[in-house]
Amino acid sequence: MHLERNVSLAPYTTLRIGGPARFYTRVTTYAELIEALGFARAEGLPSFLLGGGSNLLVADEGYPGLVIHLGLAGDTVVDGELHEVAAGTEWDSFVRGACELGYSGVECLAGIPGLAGGTPVQNVGAYGQEVAQTIARVTALDLETLATVSFANSECRFAYRQSLFNSTHRNRYIVTAVRFRLSPEGRPNLTYADLKQHFGDARPAPLEVYEAVRGIRRSKGMLLVEDDPDSRSAGSFFKNPVIPVGQLEGIAKAAGVASVPNWPSGVENAKLPAAWLLDQAGFHKGFALGEVGISSRHTLALINRTGRATCVDILRLRDAIVAEVQGRFGIRLEQEPVYLA
Ligand SMILES: Cc1cc2nc3c(=O)[nH]c(=O)nc-3n(C[C@H](O)[C@H](O)[C@H](O)COP(=O)(O)OP(=O)(O)OC[C@H]3O[C@@H](n4cnc5c(N)ncnc54)[C@H](O)[C@@H]3O)c2cc1C
Incomplete structure (x- = not known):
């Protein structure tokens, strides 16, 4: 584990706002994650799990504990309809990969910034889809016992922008992997007005919907673009x-x-x-x-x-x-x- 002190958090957030973390570490393996948590415990420090920083407002005074920046990326494992993605994978690259393979189920969630592990936390949604519709299982580290636990969809208590991870059990679990059940038939969801208007009577492939959603997002400033x-x-x-x-x-x-x-x-x-x-x-x-x-x-x-x-x-x-x-x-x-x- 590589530990740094007084690291400005602003560059790690999409708002580009926030003071320093007293301690900061980026973890790329499970062992480093456990080591980081052990350090925080031994020092009596609070810890915070940082993903893509795209749903975050950091105080100007910064954070007095350890910020653990999640970098647990890995290959997406596809087994029939099931796609298992590591929590540190860029969400949009997972969506693109699934669409390229012709799977539907997450195509309307193209262009949402952040990492895959953050998506079940607030049940991200856009353009007629939310991840609660396709998540089969969430694997997480229980911060009380340091055991790996697995939740079926119904156990995640998904609601609008809500799950057990950001409500009743806030700060109890670190999501390490998410398993999605996607449809190989590739029939995209076109319920949202902007998409209906874009495609009319056409029957687009998931990748075409992926591109269209990114285009709509760009026009609304909802796609991360460096100088925008x-x-x-x-x-x-x-x-x-x-x-x-x-x-x-x-x-x-x-x-x-x-x-x-x-x-x-x-x-x-x-x-x-x-x-x-x-x-x-x-x-x-x-x-x-x-x-x-x-x-x-x-x-x-x-x-x-x-x-x-x-x-x-x-x-x-x-x-x-x-x-x-x-x-x-x-x-x-x-x-x-x-x-x-
Ligand atoms: C331009 C823009 C457009 C957006 N559009 C949408 C949209 O259409 N729909 C939508 O729902 N959201 C949208 N968002 C919000 C945001 O992108 C999502 O909520 C995203 O899933 C956050 O992921 P993250 O990795 O950036 O999380 P972060 O911002 O790093 O963290 C947010 C919270 O989740 C927790 N968290 C993150 N990862 C994990 C994990 N692995 N385990 C446990 N807790 C974790 C953090 O501790 C923190 O409390 C948008 C944001 C921006 C900047």
């Missing part, structure tokens, strides 16, 4: 809120509109687009507040506009948005990226 300030973000900063259906009328009234865009969520609830709430509250695409702002192409992405923003800048904008939306509509927006301090 709109992609200096942590993706969507707020979750879409779920509210009782009965509240919709009051929200429409408060917004001065006939009806509120929403879609059903369970029997008596509705999910609202957080982007619509931001727009109604005056936070539009391209909004700027000092060094930070809102992407000019995606209302939900808070961005480090200049590359010089601090965490405090982002928190100021976040709090202004949350307060305005709550004041107008009585809805408290929930932050999606993990806050590390």
Whole structure:
């Protein structure tokens, strides 16, 4: 294990924000991972598992413990419909590989930054797919016992942007591998409006959908592109809120509109687009507040506009948005990226 001190975390996050980790190590083997955890335990330090840093907001003061940067990559093992991917594999390269082989099931999740191990944590989703639909098993290291454990899909308790790994058992497990069940028939999911419009009546192969999704993402600044300030973000900063259906009328009234865009969520609830709430509250695409702002192409992405923003800048904008939306509509927006301090 190679241990470093006072390592700036900003370059390891897609927001390019954050102070130093007191200790930092990049682990590329299971043995190094165990050694790193042993070090943190012996020194009485908290530890944090860092993947691609694409769903992360790091405090300006940094992190007082050990940051373990996951590099456990490996070949994807394909056994019929089952594809086992090591947690440290770049998510997009796994998706591309599966699509190239003609498998469908993850093609709409093309271009999502980060590593494969992070995908079950918040049940990543986009364009009509989420990983909960195709994950067969998740293998993880139990930080209490240091034993390897394996979870079937139903045991992961997947919900919208949620699993046991980021809710009831937060910080208990490190995901080391994920097994997906993909379809060899290669019939891609084309339920999302942008994709339907793109393909019309055509029956595209998974790889064509992969490319189309990346194109749509690029046009919205949701693909990581080196010099594109709109992609200096942590993706969507707020979750879409779920509210009782009965509240919709009051929200429409408060917004001065006939009806509120929403879609059903369970029997008596509705999910609202957080982007619509931001727009109604005056936070539009391209909004700027000092060094930070809102992407000019995606209302939900808070961005480090200049590359010089601090965490405090982002928190100021976040709090202004949350307060305005709550004041107008009585809805408290929930932050999606993990806050590390
Ligand atoms: C431009 C852009 C677009 C995005 N688009 C989407 C989108 O369409 N849909 C979507 O759902 N998300 C999206 N995201 C968010 C993000 O890419 C995903 O949540 C991604 O899966 C995070 O993975 P990561 O490896 O970067 O995790 P990190 O940001 O490094 O970590 C996030 C959290 O997960 C934990 N974690 C990471 N890996 C593991 C592991 N192996 N075991 C246990 N815990 C772990 C970390 O400890 C941390 O708490 C987007 C982000 C950006 C910047």
